[in-house]
Amino acid sequence: MTVVDEKEKSLKDTAGSSIAKKMIDMNVASTLLDFAEEELANNSNPLISGFAPKAISSARESLIKKINDLINEKAPALISGLIDKEYEKLKDKPVGESVNYLKEKFPDYEEKLWSLYCGFIGKYLTTLLKGFNISGIVEQKINEFELPELEKLIMDIARKELNALVALGGLLGFLMGFLNVFLG
Numbered sequence: 001m002t003v004v005d006e007k008e009k010s011l012k013d014t015a016g017s018s019i020a021k022k023m024i025d026m027n028v029a030s031t032l033l034d035f036a037e038e039e040l041a042n043n044s045n046p047l048i049s050g051f052a053p054k055a056i057s058s059a060r061e062s063l064i065k066k067i068n069d070l071i072n073e074k075a076p077a078l079i080s081g082l083i084d085k086e087y088e089k090l091k092d093k094p095v096g097e098s099v100n101y102l103k104e105k106f107p108d109y110e111e112k113l114w115s116l117y118c119g120f121i122g123k124y125l126t127t128l129l130k131g132f133n134i135s136g137i138v139e140q141k142i143n144e145f146e147l148p149e150l151e152k153l154i155m156d157i158a159r160k161e162l163n164a165l166v167a168l169g170g171l172l173g174f175l176m177g178f179l180n181v182f183l184g
Helices: 003-025 028-041 046-058 060-090 095-105 109-132 134-144 147-183
Strands: none
Touching (some): 003 060, 046 060, 060 095
């Protein structure tokens, strides 16, 4: 398993656990029971509409605990599966198509993603740049050059720069000569 695969699995697991915790914090179990009581009370069968809501109400705390346990047990795997399904839909599509799909499905994702990106960059950019050690990489690459190859590279660069200076000098000389004739 590669580092990317490990991070992907970790992210899916974290997302599943976080969403399950959020569902419990939002008291989804209680909301479900309220909905069930209301639906059963409005049922056309008088036996069900009279008995079922009272049964739910009397076992409410026990049912909330069982629903929360189910959420903790089942939600992370279900959410991970949903993430996999969405990823499979997007992974072989061009980036533009994937972006349009995400815009349709999650209209405010761009703003949230940009905010997350800015926070990440603000927090970790200096650490990332230090981790790259750009000056060390450049020095290593220069040291890897053979002396004749390095000399040729330097001469090519110097030749281009000198040619640019000669052209600029010619242009300035022409302008000064033209102005001298014109003003003289």
